[in-house]
Structures are given as C-alpha cells and as structure tokens.
Amino acid sequence: MVVDGVVHSWALNPITSVYTAEQFALWKALVHIPVEPTNKTYLIVSDSLNAINAVKDIYTRDPLARLCQGCLVDLSEHNVRPVFVWVPGHSGINGNEMVDRAAKIAITGPRIDEEHVKMTDVQCHLKQKIIEIWQGKWERQSTSLSHVKLSVKEKLYLKDFRRDEQIKIHRLRLGHTNVTHQYLLTGDPRPRCNTCNVDLSVKHVICDCVKYVNQRDRFNLKEDVRSNLNEIPNLKNVLKFLKAIGIYSNV
Numbered sequence: 001m002v003v004d005g006v007v008h009s010w011a012l013n014p015i016t017s018v019y020t021a022e023q024f025a026l027w028k029a030l031v032h033i034p035v036e037p038t039n040k041t042y043l044i045v046s047d048s049l050n051a052i053n054a055v056k057d058i059y060t061r062d063p064l065a066r067l068c069q070g071c072l073v074d075l076s077e078h079n080v081r082p083v084f085v086w087v088p089g090h091s092g093i094n095g096n097e098m099v100d101r102a103a104k105i106a107i108t109g110p111r112i113d114e115e116h117v118k119m120t121d122v123q124c125h126l127k128q129k130i131i132e133i134w135q136g137k138w139e140r141q142s143t144s145l146s147h148v149k150l151s152v153k154e155k156l157y158l159k160d161f162r163r164d165e166q167i168k169i170h171r172l173r174l175g176h177t178n179v180t181h182q183y184l185l186t187g188d189p190r191p192r193c194n195t196c197n198v199d200l201s202v203k204h205v206i207c208d209c210v211k212y213v214n215q216r217d218r219f220n221l222k223e224d225v226r227s228n229l230n231e232i233p234n235l236k237n238v239l240k241f242l243k244a245i246g247i248y249s250n251v
C-alpha cells in the first residue's frame with residue numbers, strides 16, 4: 001500500500017489467496033485513515049473489483065469485508081467517507097511500481113506479519129494438497145485407466161454418445177471388456193491373439209494388432225492408446241473401428 005508516497009507492506013500467511021490479499025490491503029487502507037473530522041477526501045485505489053464489491057455487500061459474511069465495513073461505519077460517524085476507485089491493473093497510477101516491489105520483497109522474506117488465514121483460503125489450500133496426494137498415488141499405479149487418464153482432475157464428457165456407447169467407452173478405458181476378460185467368469189484360458197500370439201488386450205486390438213492395420217488406417221486411429229481413448233473425435237473413430245472388425249458387441 002502506498003500513502004502519500006510512503007510504502008507500507010505486510011507479509012501474509014503463504015496460503016493466503018490473491019483475493020484475500022487485495023481485501024487485506026483495502027482494510028489496512030481504511031485503518032490508516034484517521035477517525036476524526038477532516039476536509040480531506042480519501043481515495044482508495046484497487047485493481048480488485050471483487051474486493052471492492054464485497055465491501056459494498058451489506059449481507060456479506062466475509063470477515064475482511066466486515067472489518068472494512070466496520071471501519072467505514074466508524075469513519076462515517078465523523079463524516080469521513082472514503083471513495084473506492086477501481087483501476088484495472090493499476091494502469092497509469094503513480095506508486096504502482098513501488099507497491100509491486102514492496103509486495104515482492106514481502107512474499108520472499110521469512111517474516112509473516114499476519115498469521116490469520118481466512119477459512120475459504122484454508123479450504124482451498126487443503127483441497128489442493130489432497131489433489132496433489134491423490135495425483136501422486138495415481139501416478140504410482142500402473143492400470144489401464146491410469147495410462148489413459150494422466151491427471152485425476154481430468155474429466156471426460158460423453159454427452160455426445162448414447163448410453164450403451166458410454167458404457168463401452170468406460171470399459172475400454174478401464175481395459176476390462178467382455179472380449180478380453182470374460183474368461184475370469186467362465187474359467188476358460190485367457191484369450192490370445194491368434195495372429196500375434198500375445199494375450200488379447202484393449203491396447204493390442206486398438207493400437208498393436210497387425211491383423212487390423214488397414215482398418216486402423218481407414219478410421220484414422222492414433223498410435224497411442226491415450227489419444228484414442230481420451231479425445232471425443234478419436235473415441236467416435238474407435239467405436240466405428242470396433243464395429244468394422246466385428247467385436248463391438250463383445251466389448
């Protein structure tokens with residue numbers, strides 16, 4: 001924060017979000033205004049429209065927005081009414097460079113001036129940590145799906161497919177289909193590809209088997225199983241390919 005050319009900076013807890021930091025700056029600016037009658041007009045310039053709007057929301061439960069509102073009430077009792085100015089990116093405002101430099105020094109230093117963290121920032125931080133742990137476990141697995149879906153956050157939307165097609169797509173991505181795994185229920189020997197003399201698998205049929213080279217070219221299948229089973233246009237081609245080689249109904 002810059003007031004009359006003087007820089008004030010605080011180091012917040014490292015898990016604090018940018019939005020909270022903007023709110024914190026607004027609050028500190030309001031606290032800085034003397035609670036006494038004056039002829040001065042105070043302008044508080046911020047590039048965070050959300051932080052300014054949160055202060056205007058009389059029903060807000062946000063603790064920092066409420067602190068700001070409390071300051072405004074105290075000031076208004078002395079007829080001091082600061083004006084908030086939203087300037088996107090602080091364009092053309094003197095002091096912006098000073099604020100940026102002070103902010104960089106504050107976040108790289110060891111000290112923390114404000115330990116308190118908003119609940120929403122804690123929730124966000126915990127969610128991120130949980131996803132990181134989950135992703136680590138996912139990457140240590142070696143399953144058919146983990147080779148197709150690399151990130152646990154990836155989502156595949158299959159609204160363009162019929163219900164029966166969606167079921168078959170999920171089976172293909174899991175690597176478990178009737179044609180490759182029915183033997184587990186029937187007690188038969190594991191099926192093998194007669195042409196290549198290897199165990200039959202989804203990857204073998206879609207990417208590797210020499211018996212289907214021409215059909216693979218005809219339907220423009222990709223070389224790797226991830227591209228074939230993770231992108232909507234390719235999935236459509238895979239289903240057409242499986243129909244053409246006569247095993248779609250056994251997927």
Ligand SMILES: [Zn+2]
Pocket residue numbers: 193194195196197204208209210211
């Ligand atoms: Zn084969």
